[in-house]
Structures are given as structure tokens and as C-alpha cells.
Amino acid sequence: MKKYDVVTTISYPKIGAMGKTGSWRVFKPIFDKAKCVKCLRCWIFCPEASIKREKDDTISIDYEYCKGCGICANECKVKAITMEREGEKK
Amino acid sequence: MAIKDLPVEEYILQGSAACPGCPATMALRMVFKAFGKNMVMVVPACCTAVIESLYPNTSFNIPVMNIAFEAAAAGASGVEAALRVQGKKDTTVVAWAGDGGTYDIGIQALSGALERGTNFIYICYNNQIYSNTGIQRSGATPYAAWTTTTVGGKTEFRKEMGDIVRAHHIPYSAQTCISYPDDFYRKLKKAQSIKGPKYIEIMAPCPPGWRFSMEKTVEMGRMAVETGAWTLYECENDVMTFNGKSKLILEKKIQRKPMEDWIKYQGRFGHLFKPTKDTKRIQALEDHIDLIWERYRECYL
Numbered sequence: 010m011k012k013y014d015v016v017t018t019i020s021y022p023k024i025g026a027m028g029k030t031g032s033w034r035v036f037k038p039i040f041d042k043a044k045c046v047k048c049l050r051c052w053i054f055c056p057e058a059s060i061k062r063e064k065d066d067t068i069s070i071d072y073e074y075c076k077g078c079g080i081c082a083n084e085c086k087v088k089a090i091t092m093e094r095e096g097e098k099k
Numbered sequence: 100m101a102i103k104d105l106p107v108e109e110y111i112l113q114g115s116a117a118c119p120g121c122p123a124t125m126a127l128r129m130v131f132k133a134f135g136k137n138m139v140m141v142v143p144a145c146c147t148a149v150i151e152s153l154y155p156n157t158s159f160n161i162p163v164m165n166i167a168f169e170a171a172a173a174g175a176s177g178v179e180a181a182l183r184v185q186g187k188k189d190t191t192v193v194a195w196a197g198d199g200g201t202y203d204i205g206i207q208a209l210s211g212a213l214e215r216g217t218n219f220i221y222i223c224y225n226n227q228i229y230s231n232t233g234i235q236r237s238g239a240t241p242y243a244a245w246t247t248t249t250v251g252g253k254t255e256f257r258k259e260m261g262d263i264v265r266a267h268h269i270p271y272s273a274q275t276c277i278s279y280p281d282d283f284y285r286k287l288k289k290a291q292s293i294k295g296p297k298y299i300e301i302m303a304p305c306p307p308g309w310r311f312s313m314e315k316t317v318e319m320g321r322m323a324v325e326t327g328a329w330t331l332y333e334c335e336n337d338v339m340t341f342n343g344k345s346k347l348i349l350e351k352k353i354q355r356k357p358m359e360d361w362i363k364y365q366g367r368f369g370h371l372f373k374p375t376k377d378t379k380r381i382q383a384l385e386d387h388i389d390l391i392w393e394r395y396r397e398c399y400l
């Protein structure tokens with residue numbers, strides 16, 4: 010990465026600038042591929058950019074950084090994403 | 100534009116300092132998608148300066164200049180002039196500030212830049228409070244809303260920044276909302292294609308500030324529009340066009356939903372419902388929204 014030699018404070022881009030924010034989660038979004046209609050609402054509304062979009066518009070969730078806000082589940086019209094309390098296994 | 104046609108590129112890097120469910124981060128993702136890396140964003144004191152995360156790292160993969168609270172538009176004017184002198188004509192200059200930094204403390208610099216015809220886009224994300232410093236009232240806070248400085252509910256009605264901006268007769272100004280990505284993206288691209296000063300304001304419901312549950316950010320934005328508490332419009336060369344549901348409300352093709360449908364989910368209005376229902380203040384909120392729409396119909400229908 011290009012570094013700049015100027016007399017001011019400069020921050021440089023970094024993934025995980027505040028650490029692995031996935032540890033903030035209380036509820037975890039669980040994705041059910043069979044129900045998904047690839048509308049991409051979850052992808053565009055995830056504030057964290059933690060929903061990954063593949064070339065064929067399949068989505069996946071990056072649990073390392075997903076903060077568990079639940080917006081994806083709330084905005085999915087076919088309930089292909091549901092929220093589950095962390096640590097609870099179904 | 101359909102959601103699937105929006106750019107895949109991401110310039111918000113995961114692992115930022117934003118609260119879960121943050122509307123500002125959601126909106127920034129869209130702005131970065133629309134403008135890409137060939138932009139400079141000027142950010143005054145506000146939540147966004149925190150969302151950038153801590154020195155020596157940043158969660159924004161685009162060039163950002165942080166500046167004093169009142170100076171977003173002045174700073175952007177300087178950046179625009181510097182780029183112009185260097186012959187960099189295709190770089191999009193954006194000033195990005197909260198409603199506190201726009202309606203109140205930055206209004207002087209903003210008005211100056213609009214009047215000078217500065218070639219930039221000023222974007223205000225309106226979460227209706229000073230959220231970064233812990234939820235204080237701003238000129239954008241609605242009547243009766245609780246904040247830490249309006250403990251019993253705000254006693255004044257919010258001002259209409261859009262009207263103030265339009266009084267500058269700039270080439271383009273618009274209001275949008277995080278809940279309508281197609282409307283939002285289209286307005287960003289439109290603003291980018293026009294030379295001169297542009298102003299875009301985004302309705303940005305803030306979970307901790309408004310006291311609603313964090314999965315409801317998009318829902319609260321949608322309800323703001325459907326109740327008529329927020330209006331989607333754009334004004335190009337002094338010609339006003341209402342968009343989406345706001346157009347239908349204006350033309351009375353649909354009725355706006357009652358304010359109660361929106362405010363009952365927000366703890367900041369909790370005192371209007373408990374221990375007893377404050378019908379007087381709820382009605383005052385309704386009447387204020389009706390007044391705004393009557394004014395719109397008189398001027399623009």
C-alpha cells in the first residue's frame with residue numbers, strides 16, 4: 010500500500026480495524042439456501058457488508074465480522090434467514 | 100435500478116466501530132458503491148468519524164479528510180479547488196455530515212458553498228439527533244421526541260432543511276431514505292452527473308438514538324415515508340418531482356399511514372403512550388405532518 014509522507018495524521022484501510030466484530034453478536038443469522046430466492050435484499054441492507062454475494066447471486070454470511078443486528082432476517086421476505094441465540098444449537 | 104444491478108464492489112471494510120444496525124454505515128456503503136474510489140469524502144465531527152474506526156487504521160477504503168464540526172462544506176470547497184488546480188476533473192468531492200452538522204452548526208459553511216456554486220455533493224444523513232455525543236436534540240429532531248436534552252419531549256417542530264437548500268436554487272437537491280436503495284442510488288448517480296453544488300439528504304433511523312430494536316432500521320425508514328413523516332423528492336433546476344410512495348401521497352392516490360404506526364416502535368416517543376396516552380401531542384404531530392403535505396400540494400401539485 011502507498012504510504013504518504015505528509016505532516017498530518019493518516020489512517021490506512023484495514024479489514025477488522027476494530028477487531029473481529031463477530032464477537033459482538035448475541036443473535037446469529039442462519040441462512041437456509043433452499044428457501045432463498047436470490048433477491049439480494051439482505052446483501053444490500055447489511056450495514057456491515059458481511060453478506061457476501063457470489064457471481065450467481067448466491068449469498069453467504071461472514072461470521073467473523075457480522076454484528077448480529079438481524080436486519081437481513083427482518084428484510085428477507087421468504088424467511089430464508091432466521092436469528093438464533095449464539096451458543097444454542099438446533 | 101434493481102438491487103442485483105448495483106455494484107458488487109465494497110469500500111466499507113468489515114470490522115468497523117459502528118453500532119450494529121447502523122443506518123449511516125448502510126448509507127455509506129451505497130455512496131461508495133455509487134462513486135467508487137475516485138472520490139474524496141470530507142467528514143466533520145459526527146458518528147461517521149467514529150465509524151471510520153481508530154488510528155492508525157480506517158474502515159473506509161477511499162480517501163477521507165476529517166475536519167472540524169462546522170466546516171464540512173468549507174473543507175470540501177478547498178478540496179474541490181485543489182483538485183481543479185491539479186486538473187483532476189473527474190474526482191467526485193463529497194461532504195458527508197450528520198443533521199447536527201448540517202441543520203445547525205454547519206449551515207453557514209453549507210450555505211456559502213451552495214451560493215458560491217462549488218462543484219460538489221453535500222450529503223446529510225439525517226438521524227434526527229446528535230448521536231455521536233449521546234443523543235442530543237438537533238434542528239431535525241421531531242416534535243415530542245425524547246433526547247437527553249429534551250427529557251420530556253422536544254417542544255419545537257423540526258425545521259425543513261430541504262426548503263432552506265432550495266432557496267439557494269442549486270442545480271440539484273433531493274431527499275431519499277436508506278430503505279429505498281433504488282431511489283437512493285439513482286439520486287446519487289444523478290447528482291454525480293450534474294456540475295455545480297448538489298445536496299442530498301438521507302433519512303437514517305438510528306436504533307440507539309431513537310430507541311428501537313436494531314433489526315428494524317430499514318423498517319423504520321420505510322414507515323417514515325409511508326406515514327409522510329419523511330418525503331422522497333428531487334428538485335432539478337427548480338422543478339420538483341416527488342418519488343415513490345411520496346408521489347402517491349402527494350396526489351392522494353394513497354393515504355399516508357397514521358404517525359402512531361411509526362412512533363409506537365420508538366422508545367423516544369414512549370412517554371406519549373405510557374403511563375397514559377398523550378392524544379394531544381400525538382395529534383399535534385399528525386397536524387404538523389398534514390400541514391407539510393398541504394404546503395407541498397399548494398406549491399407543487
Ligand SMILES: Cc1ncc(C[n+]2csc(CCOP(=O)(O)OP(=O)(O)O)c2C)c(N)n1
Nearest residue numbers: 144145146168197198199200228229230231
Ligand atoms: C465545535 C464543536 N462542538 C461540539 C463538538 C462535539 N461533537 C462531536 S460530534 C457531535 C454530534 C454530531 O451530531 P450530528 O452532526 O447530528 O452527527 P451524528 O453524531 O448524529 O452522526 C458533537 C456535538 C465538536 N466536535 N465540535
Ligand code: SF4
Nearest residue numbers: 055075076078079081
Ligand atoms: S445480522 Fe446484521 S451484520 Fe449480520 S449479516 Fe445480518 S444484516 Fe449483516
Ligand code: SF4
Nearest residue numbers: 045046048049051085
Ligand atoms: S433476502 Fe432472503 S431471499 Fe433475498 S437473497 Fe437474502 S436470504 Fe435470499
Ligand code: SF4
Nearest residue numbers: 118121123146230305
Ligand atoms: S449512534 Fe446511530 S448513527 Fe451513530 S453509529 Fe450508532 S447506529 Fe450509527
